[in-house]
Amino acid sequence: MKRLGLFLITACLSVGVMAADVIKGERKEVFGDVTVHYNTFNSTFLTPDIAKGAELIRSKNQGVINVSVIKGGKPLIAQVSGTVKDLTSKTVPLSFRQITEPGAIYYVAQYPVDQQETRTFEIKVQIGDKINTLNFNQELFPGQ
Template sequence: MGRLALFLLTACLSVTAMAADVIKGERKETFGDVTVHYNTFNSTFLTPDIAKSAELIRSKNQGVINVSVIKDGKPLVSNVSGTVKDLTSQSVPLKFKQITEQGAIYYIAQYPVEQQEVRTFDIKVQTGDKTNTISFQQELFPGQ
């Protein structure tokens, strides 16, 4: 699983660095002393071994969203939920699962990517008694 953490960190940095609307190559939101890092990418970016170890479907028509929550420089166990909407406002719930390994905690979910289009992601992150919401849009492309 150490390779999964390394891959997700690398994917987070490389995929978000490509996004034109992201300042300094990061996608993150800060809520007081809690920072939420997030990114999304096509599952074909995962190697077969990584996809298998994370129990993810590796397909040109599947996207992955990765969320991590940090407080005081350390990962924070959280409750992460959300939806992804297409341009017709058809919504698909995101079923996040927690991945914990070697001092890192990630929340990952998959969603379908049938065609090139802009999608709206609404992510709720609950830490203790606080719930924070992140909304962002991203153009998605089916993989090769």
């Protein structure tokens, strides 16, 4: 599982270079003393071993969203939920699973990517009774 964590951290910090709000390849939102790191990518970027270890489907028509929540430099347990919407306003709920490793907590979900298009993501991160929402657009491409 250590390889999974390393991959998800790398994916979270490097694939997001396309976003306008990226600083040093990192996509994040800061809510007070809590930082939410997030990224989305096609599941074909995962090696078969990592996909299997994370119980993710590796397919050219499947995307992955990876979210981590940090407070004071340490991973934080949260409730993560969200949706992804296409240009026709068809909304798909995201079913996040928590992956816990020594020193890291990740929340991952998959969604279909049938064609090239820009999608709108709405992610809710709940810590205690406080809910923080982040919204972003991402152009997606089916994998090769």
